[in-house]
Amino acid sequence: MVNVGQAERIIDISDAVIRRGGKNLINRVDWRVDSDQRWVVLGPNGAGKTTLLNLAAARSHPTSGTVEILDETVGKVDLFELRPRIGLSTAEVAAALPSDETALDVVRTAAWSVVGRWREDYDEYDTERAMSLLNWLGVGSLADRTFGTLSEGERKRVLISRALMNDPEVLLLDEPAAGLDLGAREGLVATLSSLAADPASPATVLVTHHVEEIPPSFTHALILSGGDIVASGPIAETLTAEALSKAFGMPLILENRGGRYTARAA
Numbered sequence: 025m026v027n028v029g030q031a032e033r034i035i036d037i038s039d040a041v042i043r044r045g046g047k048n049l050i051n052r053v054d055w056r057v058d059s060d061q062r063w064v065v066l067g068p069n070g071a072g073k074t075t076l077l078n079l080a081a082a083r084s085h086p087t088s089g090t091v092e093i094l095d096e097t098v099g100k101v102d103l104f105e106l107r108p109r110i111g112l113s114t115a116e117v118a119a120a121l122p123s124d125e126t127a128l129d130v131v132r133t134a135a136w137s138v139v140g141r142w143r144e145d146y147d148e149y150d151t152e153r154a155m156s157l158l159n160w161l162g163v164g165s166l167a168d169r170t171f172g173t174l175s176e177g178e179r180k181r182v183l184i185s186r187a188l189m190n191d192p193e194v195l196l197l198d199e200p201a202a203g204l205d206l207g208a209r210e211g212l213v214a215t216l217s218s219l220a221a222d223p224a225s226p227a228t229v230l231v232t233h234h235v236e237e238i239p240p241s242f243t244h245a246l247i248l249s250g251g252d253i254v255a256s257g258p259i260a261e262t263l264t265a266e267a268l269s270k271a272f273g274m275p276l277i278l279e280n281r282g283g284r285y286t287a288r289a290a
């Protein structure tokens with residue numbers, strides 16, 4: 025890791041609780057993400073990963089505690105000004121996209137922070153940027169295809185292109201490899217790894233259930249279970265068999281070969 029002393033604070037969550045239906049979905053969470061960090065958030069179903077990501081994306085407010093994103097305090101800032109600075113790819117974003125919109129428009133509409141094209145005028149810069157992102161993610165040839173006709177893996181790459189369209193200061197990806205076959209997953213892990221390794225890339229948070237999906241250049245891990253943080257910090261010290269076993273409630277063996285992790289029952 026470089027420039028630790030100069031790192032800029034991107035996400036600063038203090039003592040945050042989100043309470044719904046009498047249950048704490050996340051419980052007194054402290055989490056800080058700096059500009060040069062790439063985090064993986066791991067945990068079993070229902071651990072609170074998506075709830076935490078939505079909090080970091082300024083899509084929800086904490087019941088108690090404070091959330092600062094890009095030096096703005098959620099609750100005190102105009103969220104419509106803050107959200108375009110955050111690149112977000114989630115199942116919720118995907119579900120809100122019109123299936124008859126082209127892949128190119130799915131990406132371009134992010135420039136206006138809108139879903140669905142409606143008489144916006146795109147300048148050439150928007151079109152060129154959207155095309156170069158689609159090409160970089162390996163789906164440039166699908167630019168004119170409608171979103172609804174794309175395969176799951178193709179859609180995931182278009183969504184990441186969309187999340188990057190505004191040159192965001194933080195990139196939040198919720199299960200980007202879910203539903204992908206082995207080849208598509210490996211391709212996406214390689215793409216995310218080179219994105220994460222580029223010092224010009226934004227701070228990145230990737231939510232997953234599977235350690236196999238962690239790109240090798242990721243620097244930090246946060247492990248959640250039942251809304252509580254089990255472990256959080258630099259990945260080499262944090263992502264251990266012990267922490268993972270605790271989070272998933274079963275003894276696990278964790279291996280790391282060449283920066284790629286695998287896990288199985290002990």
Ligand SMILES: Nc1ncnc2c1ncn2[C@@H]1O[C@H](COP(=O)(O)OP(=O)(O)OP(=O)(O)O)[C@@H](O)[C@H]1O
Pocket residue numbers: 044045049067068069070071072073074075076233
């Ligand atoms: N509005 C709500 N009211 C009550 N419970 C909720 C609400 N939203 C989410 N939950 C619950 O909060 C818990 C955490 O949900 P969340 O989606 O954050 O988990 P997750 O770690 O992303 O899970 P998964 O891996 O299954 O996607 C779950 O038990 C879920 O049922």
